[in-house]
Amino acid sequence: MSLRLRPVPWGTQCRSARTNRHSRNRDPGPAMPPVAPTPARPLIVRCGAFGDMVMLTTLMRVVSARYASPVDVVGSGGWTPPLMAREPTLGHLQMVTSRKTPYLLCPSQWRLVRWLRGRGRGPVYLGDIDPDMRALLARGGVHPDDIVARDPAGENAPVLWPDRWLALGQRDPAHRYPTVEVEVSGLRYPRLVVGDGDRADLAAWLEAAGLHGPLVLLQPGNKRTHKRGKLMTADHPKHWDAGNWAAVAQAALADMPDARVVLCGSPPEHPLLEDIRAAAGGHPQVFNGANDLPIPRLLALIERAHSMVSVDTGPAHAAAALGCPLLVMFGAAPPSKWRPIGPGRIVVLGGDNGADSRVSDIAVDATVDAWRSLSRGNGDGSPPS
CATH class of the missing domain: 3.40.50.2000 (Glycogen Phosphorylase B;)
Known part of the structure; x- marks a missing residue:
């Protein structure tokens, strides 16, 4: 059996030879520190009704301001895309049609998981408390230390939802990511934009x-x-x-x-x-x-x-x-x-x-x-x- 070698372009051979010849006695210098990967954009997860998504804009504005970045959103419902269409803090909107449908029967869940796996680590603000969404995030490789979750223990407290989102958006995940100081009082009201x-x-x-x-x-x-x-x-x-x-x-x-x-x-x-x-x-x-x-x-x-x-x-x-x-x-x-x-x-x-x-x-x-x-x-x- 003969071994076939793939030819290497002549210029590449010459550059390699020169590099090898001159690098034998070269001091490599100090080792460079590893470069930390840039965090993915902040992610907000909330599958809510029409009014829920209107009020979610408070959380979007707070998180966007603190991380100086657009925010990605996982949502559901036919009302969500037109409500969010002109929201200036929105980066990417990933829709899921159902969280209850078995995974093998729900293509939108497949797309969500594939998208989550490809976006890298970053802060995740979880506005849904149902275990089905947590399971989807875990399947998509979201690290638990990146999640800031809504507290189900306070569900019945007499606190308006925009104020809940205002408080949630000021919390940090266990794995800290760089933020900037923001005066959030002016971000309390939900906002919609008409084109x-x-x-x-x-x-x-x-x-x-x-x-x-x-x-x-x-x-x-x-x-x-x-x-x-x-x-x-x-x-x-x-x-x-x-x-x-x-x-x-x-x-x-x-x-x-x-x-x-x-x-x-x-x-x-x-x-x-x-x-x-x-x-x-x-x-x-x-x-x-x-x-x-x-x-x-x-x-x-x-x-x-x-x-x-x-x-x-x-x-x-x-x-x-x-x-x-x-x-x-x-x-x-x-x-x-x-x-x-x-x-x-x-x-x-x-x-x-x-x-x-x-x-x-x-x-x-x-x-x-x-x-x-x-x-x-x-x-x-x-x-x-």
Whole structure:
């Protein structure tokens, strides 16, 4: 058997020979210290609902400022990409469709694990407490010493979520990474960014729909309004009768005759919003927007609106983040944890009886009076004084 040698280019042979000949007597000098690898960008893990992801922007801003870096995010839900599309602190968004599906049956989990294995070590802020996400992080090679985890022991404490994220973002993992000093008090409010293209799209839609003048938004639904195609029932803690919503719409139009009332919701909520419009007598200035409000347009609409009246749900948090004057009505969820905060005027009703609270306990007159009081709000998420 003959041995075949691969030829080496002549110039390489000459350089090697010269190097070997001249390096025999050369002092190699002191050994160079190993270069520490550059840490991967900070990573935030949070698979949450619409409002959860709005409030997560507080954590993103704090972590981005402390590490002087964009942040990567692991998230879920069709609402997350459009909510995060223009967030300036976002580096990479990695989506996972399910954490509960067995690993072998969930390609998005495969992609997540492959991406985690390729990004290297860096600080990881874990906003999810379920073991399935921890298992995925471990499968992706995330070192436990790199994780700063949300504390499940404090879940019931009366602390607003943005303040929880503010505190979490100031903690360091066991394996320390370089940070800079940051004054975080100015980063407390969640933030959303609306693009010029979205504003232009909204303007064209408003013109086509004949929606001129001040816009008052009503948000009657929430993520449980439609489950498996069924509208929420009257015994849900966030349910408010169609007649009540119609009365608010009529009061707004009585105060502002040139206004338009836009009923906001997702396409499956169209029948619910039609009930409200019918209860308002089919008033031509009351518009059902359920089929026309993809998230980018909804955010632009909220930014432009005169005000919003909403149950405790994701778009209410978007309104707070965008500075839209907001009245939010609570059922069983405690306002001490879930109340939206932002730079605009916010009034909160309900939630006074803990788990027994229901939006249906809130009177129409109190709601209309609270909506009218928005102009006297304090701008810090508290009711008017």
